Amino acid sequence: MFSGFSEQWRIPVPGTLLLVVSMAMLSDGWAQQPGEQLFQTTCVACHTIGGGRLVGPDLADVHESRSQEWLEQFVQSSQTMIKNGDSEAVALAAEYNGIVMPDALISEQQIRDVLNYIRVRSAGLKSAGGESATVAVQPAPAAAPASPEDIKAGLAMFQGAIRFENGGAACNACHDVRNDAVIGGGILAAELTTVFARMGGAGVKAILGQAPFPVMQAAYADKPLTDEEVTALVAFLEYANSEEYNQLPRDYGIGLFLSGAVGAAILFLFFGIFWRGRKTGSVNQEIYDRQVTSVVEDRV
Amino acid sequence: MDIRSQISMIFHLDKCIGCHTCSIACKNIWTDRKGAEYQWWNNVETKPGTGYPSKWEDQDIYKGGWEKKGNGSGDSINLKGAGKVKGFGNIFHNPSLPVIDDYYEPFTYKYLDLIEAKAGDDQPTARPVSLITGEPIDIKSGPNWDDDLSGTPDYARKDPNLENLSPAEQEAMFQLEKMAFFYLPRICNHCLNPACVASCPSGALYKRGEDGIVLVNQEECRGWRMCVTACPYKKTYYNWHTGKSEKCILCFPRIEAGLAPACMHSCVGRIRYLGVILYDADKIEQVAASDEKDLVQNHMDIMLDPNDPDVIEAAKANGIADSTIRSAQASPTYKFVKEWGLALPLHSEFRTLPMLFYVPPLLPVMASLGKSDPDQLDKMGPVVKKWNDDWLYDTSTDEIFGTLDQARFPIEYMANLFSAGDTAMIQARLEKLMAVRIYRRHVTVGDVSAEKSNEALKKAGLTAKMADDIYYLTSLAKFDDRFVIPAAHREQAIEMMEFTGDKKGSAGFGFKEGSAQRGL
Numbered sequence: 001m002f003s004g005f006s007e008q009w010r011i012p013v014p015g016t017l018l019l020v021v022s023m024a025m026l027s028d029g030w031a032q033q034p035g036e037q038l039f040q041t042t043c044v045a046c047h048t049i050g051g052g053r054l055v056g057p058d059l060a061d062v063h064e065s066r067s068q069e070w071l072e073q074f075v076q077s078s079q080t081m082i083k084n085g086d087s088e089a090v091a092l093a094a095e096y097n098g099i100v101m102p103d104a105l106i107s108e109q110q111i112r113d114v115l116n117y118i119r120v121r122s123a124g125l126k127s128a129g130g131e132s133a134t135v136a137v138q139p140a141p142a143a144a145p146a147s148p149e150d151i152k153a154g155l156a157m158f159q160g161a162i163r164f165e166n167g168g169a170a171c172n173a174c175h176d177v178r179n180d181a182v183i184g185g186g187i188l189a190a191e192l193t194t195v196f197a198r199m200g201g202a203g204v205k206a207i208l209g210q211a212p213f214p215v216m217q218a219a220y221a222d223k224p225l226t227d228e229e230v231t232a233l234v235a236f237l238e239y240a241n242s243e244e245y246n247q248l249p250r251d252y253g254i255g256l257f258l259s260g261a262v263g264a265a266i267l268f269l270f271f272g273i274f275w276r277g278r279k280t281g282s283v284n285q286e287i288y289d290r291q292v293t294s295v296v297e298d299r300v
Numbered sequence: 301m302d303i304r305s306q307i308s309m310i311f312h313l314d315k316c317i318g319c320h321t322c323s324i325a326c327k328n329i330w331t332d333r334k335g336a337e338y339q340w341w342n343n344v345e346t347k348p349g350t351g352y353p354s355k356w357e358d359q360d361i362y363k364g365g366w367e368k369k370g371n372g373s374g375d376s377i378n379l380k381g382a383g384k385v386k387g388f389g390n391i392f393h394n395p396s397l398p399v400i401d402d403y404y405e406p407f408t409y410k411y412l413d414l415i416e417a418k419a420g421d422d423q424p425t426a427r428p429v430s431l432i433t434g435e436p437i438d439i440k441s442g443p444n445w446d447d448d449l450s451g452t453p454d455y456a457r458k459d460p461n462l463e464n465l466s467p468a469e470q471e472a473m474f475q476l477e478k479m480a481f482f483y484l485p486r487i488c489n490h491c492l493n494p495a496c497v498a499s500c501p502s503g504a505l506y507k508r509g510e511d512g513i514v515l516v517n518q519e520e521c522r523g524w525r526m527c528v529t530a531c532p533y534k535k536t537y538y539n540w541h542t543g544k545s546e547k548c549i550l551c552f553p554r555i556e557a558g559l560a561p562a563c564m565h566s567c568v569g570r571i572r573y574l575g576v577i578l579y580d581a582d583k584i585e586q587v588a589a590s591d592e593k594d595l596v597q598n599h600m601d602i603m604l605d606p607n608d609p610d611v612i613e614a615a616k617a618n619g620i621a622d623s624t625i626r627s628a629q630a631s632p633t634y635k636f637v638k639e640w641g642l643a644l645p646l647h648s649e650f651r652t653l654p655m656l657f658y659v660p661p662l663l664p665v666m667a668s669l670g671k672s673d674p675d676q677l678d679k680m681g682p683v684v685k686k687w688n689d690d691w692l693y694d695t696s697t698d699e700i701f702g703t704l705d706q707a708r709f710p711i712e713y714m715a716n717l718f719s720a721g722d723t724a725m726i727q728a729r730l731e732k733l734m735a736v737r738i739y740r741r742h743v744t745v746g747d748v749s750a751e752k753s754n755e756a757l758k759k760a761g762l763t764a765k766m767a768d769d770i771y772y773l774t775s776l777a778k779f780d781d782r783f784v785i786p787a788a789h790r791e792q793a794i795e796m797m798e799f800t801g802d803k804k805g806s807a808g809f810g811f812k813e814g815s816a817q818r819g820l
């Protein structure tokens with residue numbers, strides 16, 4: 001009965017198309033290289049073009065050492081390639097401490113755009129004479145040694161004792177760090193005790209600023225961390241990494257068992273007192289005990 | 301005044317023949333399912349006896365009902381075994397629950413073995429198997445295991461109601477010549493102050509506004525079983541299969557259709573009556589917290605006279621339908637409880653204000669018990685029997701109906717059941733029952749003189765008209781006199797919850813749920 005209604009709202013298809021195209025042209029993405037914006041939002045956390053190694057390799061001239069087809073596949077799902085035993089992909093993962101690249105959640109066309117952008121940018125670098133040229137991203141300058149305040153603030157933020165300014169979830173919702181100061185964290189995402197050693201300060205910082213992992217990206221999409229927060233967290237993770245060797249599990253020996261046994265005894269005593277008036281068994285038990293003499297055997 | 305209507309029942313114990321037709325009718329309709337095999341929403345137990353589940357009346361064991369601290373009239377009452385604090389403390393371990401052996405483990409027999417057994421030297425047998433585990437069991441107990449077993453040491457003599465009786469009185473009850481028993485049919489009392497409802501942590505139990513039927517919402521129930529502990533009558537049951545509690549629903553689908561509940565409809569002895577009463581809901585708390593000696597009287601006083609213009613006006617103001625008020629005026633419950641003062645609630649000391657009332661049984665008076673006087677022995681007739689040095693069992697009554705003091709059951713026993721220990725209340729009811737019999741004997745047989753009959757009526761506080769009415773409703777009443785069921789007015793109850801206009805235009809053919817749709 002509502003069909004007549006919706007007909008009034010039908011817009012002719014060509015008109016809609018026109019609208020979409022003109023809106024797209026107005027947006028600033030149109031003005032840039034199509035791949036550039038993508039690179040800036042998604043890849044820069046781990047990669048540079050001519051800026052040296054971050055978490056992942058420097059991508060300048062990558063198309064010279066790998067085929068276009070290989071690159072496309074790798075960006076789409078490096079993990080599939082590793083699983084399928086592609087020797088180059090496996091070697092790469094090994095070189096980068098087993099940190100595999102998250103699968104890209106972008107279309108094939110977008111992958112081609114990004115690769116294209118990398119190629120163009122690499123060429124630009126060469127013509128401008130290597131190092132002196134502007135690169136897409138400079139690796140973060142080596143950080144000053146972390147202050148104890150930063151470490152403390154980072155610890156508090158990690159555990160959610162201090163809220164992130166933009167309301168993002170505390171790290172321990174998903175991550176854990178093995179450290180006496182940390183009460184315990186989630187196991188939904190990677191364990192971060194030695195993340196600093198694996199990825200380096202710059203890598204950690206880049207990831208915190210612009211997460212390349214789809215879940216984390218979604219979680220912090222409109223709640224980005226501020227620069228101070230990132231600094232504090234990096235400081236804390238560096239500290240956690242340096243303390244790692246002090247965090248070996250302690251051996252409590254027989255004490256653990258005994259304290260458990262004593263605890264259980266106290267608990268049972270407490271229950272015994274708390275429920276001392278409880279009803280035990282049937283009110284007719286005495287009758288049954290006396291009357292039921294046969295034993296039911298061979299239960300089938 | 302906050303007047304509400306309540307469907308309320310009368311069971312006339314003198315008429316119950318202990319046939320269990322009621323229990324079977326109920327079982328066939330409602331509890332013949334997995335998980336409910338052991339449940340008897342309607343059960344008939346032999347008194348004296350421990351009942352079902354065993355010793356349900358002993359709240360030191362089961363911690364049911366309400367208890368009152370202190371003696372003042374303003375004191376409040378608390379649930380004995382449940383409630384907010386106790387319920388929370390015991391939420392994962394409810395310490396006073398009956399176990400399956402307190403009811404009985406339901407069983408069947410492997411009948412197929414009789415047919416399918418291979419040829420052999422022995423007769424095939426059908427072994428009993430548990431309906432819960434499916435494994436062979438030793439039958440320890442069954443429904444009505446102690447049926448008709450007055451005097452048994454294991455059951456009858458462990459009746460919690462014998463508590464206040466002297467050893468001699470107890471002993472006398474069970475002497476072979478004097479042995480007597482009666483039947484106590486029980487269903488959920490649909491109490492005015494239901495402990496089950498108060499105890500539920502999930503809020504799954506509720507008392508229906510329009511007729512006071514107490515129900516468990518199966519969607520809300522989380523199986524905490526606090527109601528099983530809290531109901532002092534042990535009339536909520538846990539279904540081990542569904543993990544939810546269940547109870548008597550007073551056959552509300554039948555009541556809404558104007559039919560009597562199945563147990564009442566099928567009752568062979570026609571002991572059951574059902575009608576609506578009007579009561580003042582504002583008084584519930586105060587009445588439930590009254591002193592034990594006033595409890596029964598206050599309980600009955602909460603019922604209001606449906607012919608009183610003030611009550612009618614207040615009832616109408618509260619939205620009670622005219623048809624319900626008319627039913628209340630014709631209600632057999634009101635007559636038995638208030639007009640004639642014949643019926644009493646069962647164990648009102650549990651303070652749930654049960655809405656099922658019992659006419660206590662006037663067991664035939666046959667003999668009296670007294671201290672024997674050796675000098676008198678010679679003068680007594682040949683029927684006198686002396687069984688020990690102290691006690692005398694005297695069957696030589698010169699009256700057809702004897703006197704109440706010669707009743708076979710000590711009045712205290714009845715008082716423990718029906719009047720929170722007040723013997724005078726029982727006495728008054730039994731006197732009335734007796735007076736009606738004497739009066740009718742005078743009218744029909746004529747061997748009792750008019751003076752004697754009048755004297756009996758006067759003593760009991762009855763008029764000849766009342767006696768005739770009691771006689772009619774007890775002996776001759778037809779279906780519609782026994783069950784005065786008000787129109788349900790479900791439409792109004794539903795309209796309180798949802799807007800029925802939404803459904804208009806979608807009733808008719810071609811749909812199961814929601815609106816009519818075209819197609820397959």
Ligand code: SF4
Pocket residue numbers: 487488489490491494495496497514530531532533534535536547652654
């Ligand atoms: S008798 Fe019925 S209404 Fe009363 S407490 Fe028990 S279950 Fe609830």
Ligand code: SF4
Pocket residue numbers: 315316317318319320321322323344483485566567568569570571
């Ligand atoms: S059907 Fe009636 S007479 Fe028979 S046991 Fe039930 S209440 Fe008693």
